[in-house]
């Protein structure tokens with residue numbers, strides 16, 4: 001168990017842990033060696049210093065702990081672990097759960113999808129809950145634009161300054177532009193003029209806007225940067241990361257992977273009503 005190792009023994013990631021992330025996390029595969037080492041130290045801190053619990057009928061395997069802690073750490077890769085001081089416990093469930101719709105934005109529970117939800121984050125030292133089925137699926141398919149771990153931990157970042165309002169703690173000079181840019185895009189989502197890159201749930205309230213924008217920033221960064229460069233910029237300023245550059249670098253490094261798919265998709269003529277690709 002990672003949590004039982006002493007600090008002095010931490011010299012890089014255990015091979016077993018790297019293998020899990022190699023197999024399960026696209027984000028991990030995009031990081032450079034220095035970023036991987038930093039992310040490993042942050043994940044190790046989260047596993048040792050925060051409480052981890054399994055919901056009933058579920059087991060916290062190394063795979064579960066590694067993947068969830070690694071994705072949580074991606075958000076604070078350049079911010080540091082102090083941003084997670086108020087994560088009371090991380091609770092992992094096998095799948096989604098039914099939850100009566102709750103108001104978010106107050107000092108209560110923040111649910112991701114009222115009704116059947118994949119995650120929720122509680123205020124102050126309260127717990128954070130994620131569905132393993134969603135976390136695992138979304139780690140393998142970031143292009144879908146969703147990541148329940150990034151979403152719920154983004155709420156914890158937002159809460160750290162005492163208010164859940166879609167604005168995390170920022171340098172004073174960054175606040176006016178942040179508020180202006182986020183308000184513009186939030187209102188566009190609510191009015192149905194925001195395009196398709198941010199899903200409708202971003203229009204629920206300012207807190208959900210920040211959580212959904214964070215998911216999009218890390219999972220579909222190139223599209224976000226292209227469609228909403230000012231939103232991408234303020235998020236890059238806060239997170240101190242440039243995930244679009246990370247994705248572009250990976251695309252250049254693996255042309256062999258993407259090229260044949262393009263040939264297959266466009267070189268084979270198909271009748272218009274074909275159900276094939």
Ligand SMILES: [Zn+2]
Nearest residue numbers: 111112208211
């Ligand atoms: Zn949420």
